[in-house]
Structures are given as structure tokens and as C-alpha cells.
Amino acid sequence: MTVRAQAQRTLRGRVAVIGIGETDYHRHGASPDPEFKLALKAILAACADAGLDPREIDGFASYSDERSDASRLAAALGTRKLGATTMQWGGGGGGCCAAVANAAASIFAGLADCVVVFRSLAQGQYGRFGQTTGIHKISGEKAYLMPYGVLAPPQRFAMRVRRYMHEHGVRQDALRAIALASYHHAQANPRAVMYGKPMDAAKYDASRWIAEPFHLYDCCMENDGAAALVLVPAARAGEFRSKPVYVLGAAVGSGYRAAAMPHNSPLYASASFDTVAPDLYRMAGLGPSDVGVVQCYENFTGGVVMALAEHGFFKPEEANEFLTVENLTAPSGRLPLNTSGGNLAECYMHGLELVLEAVRQVRGTSTSQVLRNDVAMVIGGPMVTPVSNLLLGSEAAL
Amino acid sequence: MTADANSTYLPSGLPIPVPEADGLSAPYWEGLRQGRLLVQRCSHCHAWQFGPEWICHRCHVFDPDWTEVVPHGRIFSWERVWHPSHAALRQHGPYLAILVEIPQAGGVRMVGNLLGDPLQNVVIGADVDGVFEHHADSDPAYSLLQWRVRGLDGV
Numbered sequence: 001m002t003v004r005a006q007a008q009r010t011l012r013g014r015v016a017v018i019g020i021g022e023t024d025y026h027r028h029g030a031s032p033d034p035e036f037k038l039a040l041k042a043i044l045a046a047c048a049d050a051g052l053d054p055r056e057i058d059g060f061a062s063y064s065d066e067r068s069d070a071s072r073l074a075a076a077l078g079t080r081k082l083g084a085t086t087m088q089w090g091g092g093g094g095g096c097c098a099a100v101a102n103a104a105a106s107i108f109a110g111l112a113d114c115v116v117v118f119r120s121l122a123q124g125q126y127g128r129f130g131q132t133t134g135i136h137k138i139s140g141e142k143a144y145l146m147p148y149g150v151l152a153p154p155q156r157f158a159m160r161v162r163r164y165m166h167e168h169g170v171r172q173d174a175l176r177a178i179a180l181a182s183y184h185h186a187q188a189n190p191r192a193v194m195y196g197k198p199m200d201a202a203k204y205d206a207s208r209w210i211a212e213p214f215h216l217y218d219c220c221m222e223n224d225g226a227a228a229l230v231l232v233p234a235a236r237a238g239e240f241r242s243k244p245v246y247v248l249g250a251a252v253g254s255g256y257r258a259a260a261m262p263h264n265s266p267l268y269a270s271a272s273f274d275t276v277a278p279d280l281y282r283m284a285g286l287g288p289s290d291v292g293v294v295q296c297y298e299n300f301t302g303g304v305v306m307a308l309a310e311h312g313f314f315k316p317e318e319a320n321e322f323l324t325v326e327n328l329t330a331p332s333g334r335l336p337l338n339t340s341g342g343n344l345a346e347c348y349m350h351g352l353e354l355v356l357e358a359v360r361q362v363r364g365t366s367t368s369q370v371l372r373n374d375v376a377m378v379i380g381g382p383m384v385t386p387v388s389n390l391l392l393g394s395e396a397a398l
Numbered sequence: 399m400t401a402d403a404n405s406t407y408l409p410s411g412l413p414i415p416v417p418e419a420d421g422l423s424a425p426y427w428e429g430l431r432q433g434r435l436l437v438q439r440c441s442h443c444h445a446w447q448f449g450p451e452w453i454c455h456r457c458h459v460f461d462p463d464w465t466e467v468v469p470h471g472r473i474f475s476w477e478r479v480w481h482p483s484h485a486a487l488r489q490h491g492p493y494l495a496i497l498v499e500i501p502q503a504g505g506v507r508m509v510g511n512l513l514g515d516p517l518q519n520v521v522i523g524a525d526v527d528g529v530f531e532h533h534a535d536s537d538p539a540y541s542l543l544q545w546r547v548r549g550l551d552g553v
Contacts, residue, residue, distance in 0.1 A: 143415035152483035163475035
């Protein structure tokens with residue numbers, strides 16, 4: 001490969017986010033709309049934000065077994081043509097940044113010109129992740145877990161976090177700080193399901209255990225809603241209404257045998273970013289000190305601890321000192337985290353709400369705006385595989 | 399060691415483990431039924447592997463052998479579950495799940511329950527011994543591998 005060709009193998013500065021949108025966010029089962037209608041509403045909201053005719057969309061990207069089918073969306077919206085449609089493998093929020101990366105790669109490669117990344121979820125219509133029902137016989141990975149009462153996600157991830165806390169001396173207070181930061185930011189965000197429902201350390205400590213070391217407030221919510229963003233080639237970014245936000249880098253995957261099941265990944269006490277974090281920084285040409293604000297998927301607070309450490313913001317042994325409410329809150333904490341309230345307190349939109357919040361931060365329109373906002377990071381799906389991450393930035397960051 | 403036929407750690411009604419349609423894990427589940435712990439070990443490069451796969455992850459020889467292992471291990475991690483996420487557990491109260499590392503089988507790990515008081519202090523690194531828990535009356539019948547802390551027989 002020529003040097004020139006190698007230099008082109010990056011998403012840095014190639015693609016811009018021109019619109020974001022979401023539906024109202026609801027408690028699980030509380031959406032008045034079915035899932036597909038939620039998807040349509042979020043996509044139209046993102047187009048309206050951009051000032052884009054929805055018929056110009058020619059690509060769709062999603063993840064986590066999204067049910068709202070791309071071709072049906074294209075037909076429903078009457079898009080003039082359909083180009084690349086991409087679906088990221090894997091569950092949970094591991095794909096929330098990968099879907100953006102796949103959309104951006106499709107645009108850069110010429111497979112589509114205007115791609116919507118979206119996620120829609122109506123758990124009232126389709127069932128919750130937190131309850132196991134209707135399974136009589138089970139095979140594969142879950143057969144080694146479910147008969148022992150390791151059924152729902154909190155139970156599937158608690159032992160991984162416990163091991164990490166054991167190896168690195170991480171205390172419960174570090175997990176608590178992450179929950180408190182999310183709730184703090186949600187109080188400024190009228191979109192947040194937990195808006196008007198503040199939390200403090202005493203309330204966290206008094207909350208019931210779900211699966212030790214997870215209290216109730218260490219666990220994400222379950223919600224109904226949809227969110228979407230629109231991407232176009234960077235050269236077109238100036239044609240639209242909002243301040244463009246550029247993809248600076250993205251990475252997807254996991255390290256050696258991360259998927260060895262059940263619970264047999266060699267690097268067990270890990271959020272799965274051992275290769276993915278360095279890949280992101282390499283593509284973006286940036287390091288942790290360049291990042292002004294982070295949105296990190298909180299399936300569980302413990303996964304956030306691991307993921308932030310794996311992205312180089314602190315060493316695991318420094319987690320107790322670094323992870324304080326003061327350090328994690330906008331406008332000027334050392335590393336403002338989950339400034340919309342995230343999965344814990346804004347909405348469990350499978351992490352896509354985190355990507356939207358990173359866009360708002362770079363635009364300067366967050367309800368908990370940070371001061372250093374030229375480079376914003378999103379981290380998707382700690383502890384699953386594949387995971388993904390994303391760096392977004394302003395024109396000044398290019 | 400065999401658990402009392404009438405005594406299982408968790409109530410009945412949880413999902414029943416069965417091999418995949420292609421039979422990949424059938425020797426493992428059949429072994430537990432017979433009170434034997436079988437783990438894959440490659441006959442060519444001797445790598446241990448659990449859960450099972452059709453190929454050795456190290457040398458790519460297909461169909462790794464199944465080798466019997468004495469169910470002795472040590473606690474690698476643990477969790478105490480309080481919130482019932484299945485109807486069968488709704489009135490049950492807290493229970494312990496542990497991740498056990500088996501040093502004599504290449505350090506493969508498996509999940510089970512830690513027998514005894516669910517509120518006991520759990521120590522990472524503690525030695526544990528396997529206890530086969532037979533669900534003979536289930537349809538289909540199956541067996542699990544549970545664990546108890548070594549030196550605490552008769553809990």
C-alpha cells in the first residue's frame with residue numbers, strides 16, 4: 001500500500017453529523033407509540049434539526065438487533081433511493097458508536113451520501129432485558145449461567161466488576177460517584193426520565209442491592225423511545241442549519257478471545273477496550289488529555305470505571321481518587337461524564353442518546369455544557385464484545 | 399459427592415440446560431449426569447478449552463477431546479444476587495453465584511452456586527470442591543455442578 005493510500009485509511013474529518021433528534025423518552029412500557037413509529041419520529045426530528053428533506057436519506061445504520069428494518073423505513077419515508085444499510089453485530093450498547101463508524105465508513109467509501117444512524121426500543125411492546133420469561137430449555141452460553149440464577153444483565157456483569165474491584169482495590173465509592181454524576185446532570189435536562197428526581201450519596205447507599213456490587217442506582221434504566229442522527233460527507237457540512245460536528249475517529253471490536261464463554265475471556269476483569277481504545281486514539285491522532293468531555297455507556301457503573309481506565313484517563317489503582325462527583329461534573333470538572341444523565345438518568349436509548357449528547361457538547365448546546373468542548377468522546381458497551389468508541393470534534397479540532 | 403436428591407440450591411422452574419441442536423456440548427451435560435466433569439483438551443497441542451468449541455483455539459485441530467477433571471477449584475469472583483429476575487426466584491431471597499477457576503484444567507472457569515449460607519463471607523481465592531446436583535425429576539433431566547468451600551463439608 002502506498003503512503004498516500006495508508007493516509008487515506010481514516011475517518012478523521014471525512015464525515016460530519018448535521019442533525020440529531022429523539023422522541024420523548026418514557027419509562028419502559030409507557031410509550032404511546034409502537035417501536036417503528038418511534039423510529040420514524042426520531043429520524044424526522046433529526047432531519048428537521050438539520051434542515052434536511054428526509055427523502056434525501058439513502059442509508060441506515062443500527063445495532064443490537066434493531067427491529068425497525070432499513071428497507072421498511074426507506075419505503076415509509078419515500079426516500080428516493082437506498083444505498084448502504086449496515087447492522088453492527090452484538091448486543092447491548094456495544095454497537096452505539098460502531099453504527100456511527102459504519103455509517104461514516106459507508107459515506108467515505110461512496111456507498112451512501114446521507115446516512116441515518118438510529119435506535120428504537122419499545123420494551124412494553126417487545127419485552128424487557130431485565131426479566132427472563134418464557135424460556136423452558138436453554139443451550140449455548142446461557143445454559144452455563146441461567147440454571148444457576150445468572151439470568152439478567154446485572155447478574156451477568158457483577159462478577160466481572162467484582163473481580164476488577166478485587167484486582168485494583170476499587171471501592172464502592174467510585175461506582176457511586178458515577179451514578180451521582182449522571183443524576184446530577186439529569187436534573188438540568190428536561191428530556192431526562194429522572195429529571196426532577198435528584199439523588200445523593202445517602203439515597204444511593206440506602207438503595208437495595210440488585211446483585212452485589214450493584215445497587216439499584218448502579219444499573220441502567222429500561223426505557224421506550226428512539227434517537228437518530230444524520231451524517232453526510234464533510235464537504236457538504238456547511239449546507240445545513242446546525243454547526244457541523246466532525247467524526248475525528250472511531251474504533252470497533254475487542255481483544256484476544258474476549259468472547260470466550262462462559263466468563264472465560266483471558267482478560268476477564270476488563271471492559272474490552274484493550275485494543276479498541278488505542279485504535280481510536282491512533283485514528284484520531286489524539287490522546288486522553290485532548291478529550292474535554294466523555295459520554296460512557298453505563299449498563300452498570302462498574303463498567304464505566306473499567307472503560308475510563310482503559311481509555312487512559314487514570315490508572316486502575318487511581319480510580320478511587322479520580323472518580324469523584326466534583327471531577328465528573330460539568331462545567332469544569334476534570335472529566336465531565338455523561339452530561340445528559342446517560343443510561344442511568346436520561347434514557348436507556350441503548351447508548352445512542354450518548355452520541356447525541358456528545359454532538360450537543362461540541363455544538364455548545366448541552367443542558368450541562370462543558371467549557372472544553374472541541375473534542376468529545378463516546379464509549380459504547382463496556383464489558384460486552386464487540387465494543388466501540390467515537391471521537392467527535394468541532395471544525396477547530398480538525 | 400452427590401447432593402440430596404430432594405435438595406437443590408435454587409427452586410425449580412429456571413431454564414433447563416440442554417445441548418445445542420448440533421450436539422457441541424452434549425458430552426459435558428452427559429458427563430454431569432454421570433457425576434463427571436468433562437472439559438475439552440486438544441489431543442494435539444494439549445490446550446484446555448471451556449466452553450466447548452468445534453476447534454482448538456490454539457492449533458486449529460478439530461473436535462478437541464473431552465477429558466475428565468477432578469472438580470477442585472478456587473473462587474475467581476462472586477456475586478450475591480438479591481433482585482429476582484425470574485418468576486421462579488420471586489420468593490426465594492438472596493443467593494450466591496461464583497466463578498470458579500480450575501487450575502488443573504488450564505485455568506478454565508465455570509459459573510456455579512456456592513452452597514451454604516447465602517449471606518456467608520465469600521473470599522476470592524478460596525478453594526472449593528464441586529458437588530453434582532442432579533435434577534432427575536426434571537423433564538428433561540439434567541445435572542448441575544455446584545461448589546462448596548473446602549473444609550466446610552456438611553453445610
